[in-house]
Amino acid sequence: MNLDEYNISADQHADGMYRFILKNIRDEDKAKDIVQDSFEKLWRNVEQVNFLKVKSYLYTTAYHTMIDLIRREKRKDDFENVNVLDYSHSEQYSDISEILDAALKRLSDVQRSVILLRDYEGYSYSEIAKITDLSESQVKVYIYRARKHLKKFIGSIETIV
Incomplete structure (x- = not known):
């Protein structure tokens, strides 16, 4: 794939990918970030990706990036919702x-x-x-x-x- 094909791919698939991700996560900023990350990954692998299969590559990459983001946020939410009292004890003497x-x-x-x-x-x-x-x-x-x-x-x- 060359630079012109990359630009054509961005023009043809960016909006569709954005709508696909936005329907799943319902956060505009995160959806934009995922689309941008997907195109960045395509840019890094531009020589290995066939132009005829670029749509599949982009959607697959966007999907996996979205899943990774959801998992990271779930772990983050779980960590933030930890009850400190469950993992601590008082230093008080109990007979x-x-x-x-x-x-x-x-x-x-x-x-x-x-x-x-x-x-x-x-x-x-x-x-x-x-x-x-x-x-x-x-x-x-x-x-x-x-x-x-x-x-x-x-x-x-x-x-x-």
Whole structure:
């Protein structure tokens, strides 16, 4: 492709590309930038592009440039909408472990054992039943009652923190 063919391509396809991109992204300035970028890429590859296939090259380049722009803006929007509180913590001292220890001490020995085996160690109900020589239904009842007692003793987590 030579300079005259490049200029003819710009005259023939610039408006159509602009309308195509504008319909997709609905931003006039960005659409103009994408068309300009597409013609810049054509200029850099002018020797490799056949004049008979220039329309296809330009529209494909414009489309891919538009997709890249949309992806960049999406990442930028996602970054700007990050809630800082999700990734930070307060330096305040919290004695929640002391409160949990005090609450656990108020449980009966059986309740404390099954709740620790289930919630701290991660054993299944059947494994806890074998360890404690209780039936599986007894284990579930003890765990339920222990959790209910802990909830009543501690209250809501917001009051602790």
